[in-house]
Amino acid sequence: MEDFLxxxxxxxxxxxxxxxxxxxDSAVQMNAIEGNRIWNEIQKGFYNFSNETKxxxxxxxxxxELTIPLSKEHDLINLSKKVGAVTIAGYDFIxxxxxTVANKALVxxxxxxxxxxxxxxxxxxTFGKTFYSYMEKDxxxxxxxxxxxxxxxxxxxxxxxxxxxxxxCSDFFDIERFVVYRGxxxxxxxxxxxxxxxxxxxxxxxxxxxxxxxxxxxxxxHYGGSIVFSPYSDEFRRYIYKHEGSNLFxxxxxxxxxxxxxxxxxxxxxxxxxxxxxxxxxxxxxxxxASVTKIL
Numbered sequence: 001m002e003d004f005l006x007x008x009x010x011x012x013x014x015x016x017x018x019x020x021x022x023x024x025d026s027a028v029q030m031n032a033i034e035g036n037r038i039w040n041e042i043q044k045g046f047y048n049f050s051n052e053t054k055x056x057x058x059x060x061x062x063x064x065e066l067t068i069p070l071s072k073e074h075d076l077i078n079l080s081k082k083v084g085a086v087t088i089a090g091y092d093f094i095x096x097x098x099x100t101v102a103n104k105a106l107v108x109x110x111x112x113x114x115x116x117x118x119x120x121x122x123x124x125x126t127f128g129k130t131f132y133s134y135m136e137k138d139x140x141x142x143x144x145x146x147x148x149x150x151x152x153x154x155x156x157x158x159x160x161x162x163x164x165x166x167x168x169c170s171d172f173f174d175i176e177r178f179v180v181y182r183g184x185x186x187x188x189x190x191x192x193x194x195x196x197x198x199x200x201x202x203x204x205x206x207x208x209x210x211x212x213x214x215x216x217x218x219x220x221x222h223y224g225g226s227i228v229f230s231p232y233s234d235e236f237r238r239y240i241y242k243h244e245g246s247n248l249f250x251x252x253x254x255x256x257x258x259x260x261x262x263x264x265x266x267x268x269x270x271x272x273x274x275x276x277x278x279x280x281x282x283x284x285x286x287x288x289x290a291s292v293t294k295i296l
Contacts, residue, residue: 001262004255005161005187007228008058008085009241010045011221012067013249014038016193019066020093028093028101035069035092042067045251046079058085058253059114059161062218065090065169065193068106080108081122086158090168090191091126103129103136105168105191107156114161127154129168153180162186162258165213169194172203172217182211183283186261190217197225197244204229205238210279212265214240214256221248228254230261231276 018034030038042063049057061083068076070092080087087108093101104126111120156164165185167177169192181188188207194200197219204215208229219225221243228241241254264275265284 001162001259002160003257003259005060005158005258006056006058006253006255007216008045008049008061009216009218009226009228009243009250009252009254010042010061010063011218011224011226011243011248011250011252012038012041012045012064013221013247014064014067014193015222016066030066030069030092032069035071038067039069039072039075041249042072042076043079044249046083048251049083049085049253052253054084056253057083060086060088060158060164060189062189062191062216063087063089064218064220065105065191066092066103067193067220068092070094073106076106077108077122077124081110084110084113086110086113088166088189088191090193103132103168105166114159127152127166127168129171131170131174133170153177155181155184160258162262164189165211166190168192172200172207178207178211181213183265183285185211185213186258186265187214187216187256190215192217192219193222194219194225195223197223200225201227201242208238209276212279212282214261216256219243221250222246224248228256230256233273233276 015034019030020028068089068091089106091104091106107125109123111122154166158164163185165181165188167190171177172190188211200217204217204227208215208231212231215229217227224243224245226243229238230240232238240256241252260274267284
């Protein structure tokens with residue numbers, strides 16, 4: 001396994017009051033003006049990453065929930081291909097294939113990732129949100145649409161960079177998800193558009209300890225609150241990244257441990273005390289009920 005996984009965060013500043021009009025009778029779709037503004041931020045983020053040397057570029061790029069205008073899906077795939085990084089990003093509300101309201105995320109995997117041959121066709125997959133906020137339920141009801149259920153949980157197998165659990169916003173509060181993921185993953189990735197940023201700080205530490213993994217939350221820069229936490233023994237090392245402050249667009253590249261954390265997860269390998277001790281009852285690699293999707 002690799003020593004570290006480099007992650008790029010792009011924290012866009014989408015304003016929900018400008019993006020969606022609850023009073024309108026039209027389809028739930030992002031306002032074109034706000035969508036173009038956010039797309040310009042996304043392009044800046046990928047431009048920043050593409051200007052890095054190949055050694056310093058992130059292997060995975062994460063964007064917030066509800067941040068990709070539907071018309072820009074193919075452009076996002078091309079940007080991901082150009083940088084050579086897996087991209088995980090939230091869609092706008094409409095599911096174009098069924099014309100229903102949905103809250104989904106797109107995963108883009110460049111050809112031959114994580115190697116540097118970018119000529120082939122990228123692979124894509126989607127995963128969805130299972131538990132909706134009260135605001136979303138009201139939103140869907142006003143629009144005369146039903147909520148779109150996604151009961152499936154996924155684990156993305158990134159090979160030498162470890163296994164990744166994924167969640168969209170309020171699914172991060174789903175206890176059953178972490179029963180499934182416990183002992184199965186190295187990284188928990190959460191994309192969100194959440195005002196309650198302090199709850200995320202507390203929950204990130206709790207889940208990191210209980211599931212025994214890195215936790216990466218990419219929240220909208222409109223509210224702030226993105227965080228990257230790892231269960232190191234030394235307190236000063238645990239908060240790898242923490243973004244506070246509203247209405248701040250930012251990009252950041254950071255590294256989370258892979259090999260050393262995997263070694264600490266395996267029974268009998270916990271020796272040097274780099275990480276906190278395994279939580280009670282922890283079993284590495286137990287059979288989970290989640291679907292495992294290999295992204296190599």
